[in-house]
Amino acid sequence: xxxxxxxxxxxxxxxxTRRLQAAIDHCRAGAxxxxxxxxxxxxxxxxxxxxxxxxxxxxxxxxxxxxTPDAAAYDLNGECGRIDAKGKGCRPFLSFxxxxxxxxxxxxxxxxxxxxxxxxxxxxxxxxxxxxxxxEGGKQNNPRLIEIDDARDITFxxxxxxxxxxxxxxMNHVEGxxxxxxxxxxPADARNTDGIDPGAAQDVTIAxxxxxxxxxxxxxxxxxGPTRHVSILDSHFFAGHGxxxxxxxxxxxxxxxxxxxxxxxxxxxxxxKSDTSRGGLVRGIxxxxxxxxxxxxxxxFDTRYDRKAVGLSIPVYRDIVxxxxxxxxxTLIVRGHDTGHPIEALLDGVRFDPVAVWQTEFAALTIGPNxxxxxxxxxxxxxxxxxxxxxxxxxxxxPSPGAP
Numbered sequence: 303x304x305x306x307x308x309x310x311x312x313x314x315x316x317x318x319t320r321r322l323q324a325a326i327d328h329c330r331a332g333a334x335x336x337x338x339x340x341x342x343x344x345x346x347x348x349x350x351x352x353x354x355x356x357x358x359x360x361x362x363x364x365x366x367x368x369x370t371p372d373a374a375a376y377d378l379n380g381e382c383g384r385i386d387a388k389g390k391g392c393r394p395f396l397s398f399x400x401x402x403x404x405x406x407x408x409x410x411x412x413x414x415x416x417x418x419x420x421x422x423x424x425x426x427x428x429x430x431x432x433x434x435x436x437x438e439g440g441k442q443n444n445p446r447l448i449e450i451d452d453a454r455d456i457t458f459x460x461x462x463x464x465x466x467x468x469x470x471x472x473m474n475h476v477e478g479x480x481x482x483x484x485x486x487x488x489p490a491d492a493r494n495t496d497g498i499d500p501g502a503a504q505d506v507t508i509a510x511x512x513x514x515x516x517x518x519x520x521x522x523x524x525x526x527g528p529t530r531h532v533s534i535l536d537s538h539f540f541a542g543h544g545x546x547x548x549x550x551x552x553x554x555x556x557x558x559x560x561x562x563x564x565x566x567x568x569x570x571x572x573x574x575k576s577d578t579s580r581g582g583l584v585r586g587i588x589x590x591x592x593x594x595x596x597x598x599x600x601x602x603f604d605t606r607y608d609r610k611a612v613g614l615s616i617p618v619y620r621d622i623v624x625x626x627x628x629x630x631x632x633t634l635i636v637r638g639h640d641t642g643h644p645i646e647a648l649l650d651g652v653r654f655d656p657v658a659v660w661q662t663e664f665a666a667l668t669i670g671p672n673x674x675x676x677x678x679x680x681x682x683x684x685x686x687x688x689x690x691x692x693x694x695x696x697x698x699x700x701p702s703p704g705a706p
Contacts, residue, residue: 306336306338307335310343319349319370322346326353327354331354331356335357346366350394350397356404361407367413376393378392382443385435385442386440392468394448395445398451398453399451399452410703411462412462413465415465429489429492432444432467446469448472450472450474451474451476457482458481459484460483463487464488465488466492470515474502478504483510485701486498486511490515490541491516493516494516497515497518503529504529504530506531509533512538513538519544521546523550524553524554528554529555530554530555530558538566539568540700542569543569544565551617552582554582560587560592561589562590562591563591564593564692569597569598570599570600574587574603575607576604576605577607577617581617582615605617605638605639616640617643618639619646620645625670626672628653631655637661637663638666641664644665645667646666650669653674654676660678662679
């Protein structure tokens with residue numbers, strides 16, 4: 303430990319930003335800056351913070367690190383808090399830029415305050431700005447909660463991330479990142495609030511985590527470089543768009559394992575999405591021991607994500623394994639690009655209620671020894687071995703911050 307900072311009940315605006323950044327800057331590698339409550343005072347309100355290599359930010363039980371809603375604090379080019387054609391006008395709340403080691407831990411909360419009114423904007427909140435941008439056909443300039451760029455060996459442990467104004471965690475060019483026991487909790491109608499997005503990343507593990515959000519629970523991207531060796535284990539997903547690969551896959555996604563996870567009430571479950579404007583090779587994807595209920599599209603592999611997309615980057619999905627996947631109803635979509643670029647997948651112990659419906663096109667599907675129910679069109683049924691693999695214990699509720 304290099305510093306312990308206590309919450310101040312009457313902190314002056316901006317004072318928490320200054321003392322937090324000073325503590326981070328003066329902390330030695332391998333040590334932590336610890337934030338603790340002090341009596342009834344629990345809250346640190348801060349502008350953007352830049353993390354340092356090897357330094358861990360420890361938000362202790364009961365403490366809340368809250369992002370200021372002031373757009374000026376994040377502004378890069380005069381556009382933060384506005385709508386334009388690019389949406390790149392804000393710096394993030396927490397930046398891990400070029401860092402080696404360190405991370406974010408503790409049983410406290412990092413609060414993005416997406417529901418807060420932006421000062422000087424007539425009472426409009428960050429989330430309302432995002433919806434207005436959608437209606438007007440522009441891009442909202444909202445700050446991401448956390449960005450990890452050109453970094454390696456980053457650890458997030460037991461922290462709660464809540465109410466981001468934009469993505470919760472975005473990664474680019476990252477080698478080695480672990481998210482263990484992380485809770486992300488943001489309303490289902492908060493637009494563009496992805497949970498964890500590994501992009502151009504490798505050796506990423508997301509385990510024992512809970513994500514409830516307004517966009518992709520997890521989105522694995524490969525727009526600025528390949529993404530590979532990603533494991534998503536023993537985790538639970540609630541509101542959101544599921545565990546997605548894409549939509550940028552042009553640099554290639556490979557060697558992804560999704561094992562022992564549950565989806566409850568997400569719009570999609572196991573999802574691969576791309577199109578000819580940003581398609582690439584997706585291969586070596588294994589989904590295993592997955593439970594889904596109340597999911598509209600439990601399986602959604604689509605090479606025509608944007609029907610209006612134009613380009614020559616044809617998405618190719620192959621070497622996909624679905625083993626011991628169980629759900630209730632919903633639409634099961636496997637839509638390849640054309641006869642020369644079908645989606646290749648093995649279904650081995652894929653069980654849904656008879657009301658579930660397959661929609662397949664340009665799909666090269668194979669049924670393994672444990673069968674598929676219902677059987678996709680054009681295939682012969684393999685014997686159903688029966689038996690549920692989704693006991694009641696698999697449906698865990700979202701824990702409160704600080705809960706074991």
